[in-house]
Amino acid sequence: NGNQLIVDDNVNLMVVASTPETTNPVSTECELEGVPCIATMAPWQSWYIARQANPADPKSWQNFKSTFIYFWGLEDIIATYTGMWNQLSTNKSVGGLFPNDGDGNAWGDPNVGIAPGMAKNGGYKVLDPGRYQDLQDDFSAQINAFKAAGADIVTGVVIPPDFTTFWTQANQQGFKPRVATVAKA
Numbered sequence: 001n002g003n004q005l006i007v008d009d010n011v012n013l014m015v016v017a018s019t020p021e022t023t024n025p026v027s028t029e030c031e032l033e034g035v036p037c038i039a040t041m042a043p044w045q046s047w048y049i050a051r052q053a054n055p056a057d058p059k060s061w062q063n064f065k066s067t068f069i070y071f072w073g074l075e076d077i078i079a080t081y082t083g084m085w086n087q088l089s090t091n092k093s094v095g096g097l098f099p100n101d102g103d104g105n106a107w108g109d110p111n112v113g114i115a116p117g118m119a120k121n122g123g124y125k126v127l128d129p130g131r132y133q134d135l136q137d138d139f140s141a142q143i144n145a146f147k148a149a150g151a152d153i154v155t156g157v158v159i160p161p162d163f164t165t166f167w168t169q170a171n172q173q174g175f176k177p178r179v180a181t182v183a184k185a
Helices: 020-033 044-048 076-086 102-107 114-119 140-149 160-174
Strands: 014-017 037-040 067-069 091-098 125-127 155-159 179-184
Touching: 014 020, 020 037, 020 044, 020 067, 020 102, 044 067, 044 102, 076 114, 076 179, 091 114, 091 140, 091 160, 102 155, 114 125, 125 140, 140 160, 155 160, 160 179
Parallel strands: 014 037, 037 067, 091 125, 091 155, 155 179
Antiparallel strands: none
């Protein structure tokens, strides 16, 4: 049917899945070694952009020769999230929780992240207070920024312990958004 993957005894194939913390180093090593690799379960932007020599310069981005990904992208997240949010009455102010990792840097990228797409797909304004390190124990800066912006919605790509810490502190500090749509957690 033209869509078959043929592997003989001389070819190894790596299949890797889940967050960029898993897919990206495996894919990068496979690319260096010329080993075919198929990645999945990570948005293509988090996989593709983070692996570039200069992620901040789209003009310098190069395609890979041995490594491939199949999975949805941020455009799908934007369509899904805004489709849900458009059913609610909110002020369309969104607080973004983006860690300093492959997902967070892709989601929070001002050019190809979620903010431009959410602005176009429903007029949502995403407040990005900057990257934080995983396993952070104090989200007061983010909470204060979201409160100041009047954020009715919180979104992001947050590991479970960080969302637990954020949500507990948000409640303690009187920040109670109407909606929380968070990946990973």
